Amino acid sequence: MRKPKKSLNRISDKTTLLLKFNYVSSFLSLAIGLICTYAFDMHGTIPYVFFFYSASNLLNVLAFNKHKNLMAMAIYTSIISFLGTVVITLYSGGINSPFIFVLGLVVLAGYISTRWFGTIYLYLIISTIVSIYLIDYADFDFIENEVPENVRDLFSLISVLFSVYLLGGVFGKNLLSTHHRLYRSKARIEKSIDEKENLLREVHHRVKNNLQTVSSLLSLQARNTPNEQIKALVRSSQNRVTSMAMIHEMLYVRDNLSKIEFGSYVNELTQYLLRTVERNDQKIKVNLNIPETLLSIDTAIPLGLLINETVTNSIKYGFKDRNEGEIKIELEKRDQDRYVLKISDDGLGYALDHDYKNYNTLGLRLVHNLARQLQGNMERIPSKKGTKYKLVFQDITDQFNP
Missing domain, CATH: 1.20.200 (Fumarase C; Chain A, domain 2)
Structure with a gap:
């Protein structure tokens, strides 16, 4: 050697x-x-x-x-x-x-x-x-x-x-x-590091632009089809792409090129979802309780997709017949690199005996797969009103590079 x-x-x-x-x-x-x-x-x-x-x-x-x-x-x-x-x-x-x-x-x-x-x-x-x-x-x-x-x-x-x-x-x-x-x-x-940082920043910028291009193409595709069900599916895919594009945008405009400030990211993502999914007559509030936390891009992307699915489901189905409601997203750090994410709403919810893991909908199956990708455990917490999920996960980068 x-x-x-x-x-x-x-x-x-x-x-x-x-x-x-x-x-x-x-x-x-x-x-x-x-x-x-x-x-x-x-x-x-x-x-x-x-x-x-x-x-x-x-x-x-x-x-x-x-x-x-x-x-x-x-x-x-x-x-x-x-x-x-x-x-x-x-x-x-x-x-x-x-x-x-x-x-x-x-x-x-x-x-x-x-x-x-x-x-x-x-x-x-x-x-x-x-x-x-x-x-x-x-x-x-x-x-x-x-x-x-x-x-x-x-x-x-x-x-x-x-x-x-x-x-x-x-x-x-x-x-x-x-x-x-x-x-x-x-x-x-130092010169070499600056050059690599500029190169990496440019890579994130181009990835963001490419993802935004994909999102625009999906948007055009949705507008060109008369089938409302297909439109909804395409827009869901568009939101998933946008949730990833936001991460790359945050990386290249900030000093830290390897970590995401998770609270800021979730705030931008949920505001975007409210603008695109929420009906004009609805007034849904998002209450965030996320301390200052830096997560690796390998952790932030699946987490962003998971939040995208759960928040979208809450807006579309939890408040289907309601004009107002509240969604809560909380993050708690358990120990050195272990976290607990809680997502809840005060909407209609669904029966406790229904296993979301076995649901046929792409969104809920995607939530389950994303939890496994984070090497975490996603579970539904019983609540009298609405729906509440808890995800225990570990920052992937911290796990492999202590």
Whole structure:
């Protein structure tokens, strides 16, 4: 299985930084060791530690070229850097040694391998610095300052320059380069996202236009037939198409291209149905109780079709012989991604012993199929007046992408 490009880039950045740290620190350690030996006339532990660090770190790089194990190289570099810095610090003044600041730099080498190792390494170095202070405070005589008094200022200067160059020339420069690369990558990603969003917005716009074209064709077909029953069937199909077109329209005119604000959608849909299905002498109110809820398009489309069927049935049959009435639509969120939709009216209703699932009408059978598509359960709730349905469903996208 191929590693993602982002992961490969991160590994490449770590490798480049660690190799550069090893090469630079090895070269500088060799140079400081030679200065200590020939310029400062030091022949004790300090110059030998510099030479040992330089040689072992270069061997570490050569070994990495064969085994290609970045973590192994990072851990080895961290250990020898830590041990070498502690020894030089102890033999050059302890807590007052200028070389102690190098311990702050080698913490970064620990974080190059893994975060958990870097964290352990951080607390180890903090504990070591405290221990060095306690050794000085206890005034142990077994460790003496090997730096001659006449060159201690120069040794301090070299130590500070060594620390500053590693911090700025290695870590700082590499981090700045990485930051610029990430900034450019972020700009490219944002541009790509904008292009895809515009493309997706255009797709929704075209789908809406195509659905509206289908709706117009159905409307023409309905007007050209004298059969009232066929007209009613065609207009029902037209309303179903329009309910889907509304969703795509809401998607391309709003910022969120994947989620529908369900309350706004139901309000627009029910107002459209009242204008197209309601008789001129009727005054039917729609009472909505829907909190602010975002649903995926895969959930909103079957829900919109289901509401279209139930509200249309209520207007056409529930208030068939009445001039006024009320339809209620309520949405309640049960838990993280579970919802309950209730649709009711105060119309004529029908007998409780009639199973709507087995009705021959396309609308009621469609309601049952849409409920199953939502992987929900549609049931009729007994009521003294009118008809009431309850649908328990789950947002389809949330279910498959937790």
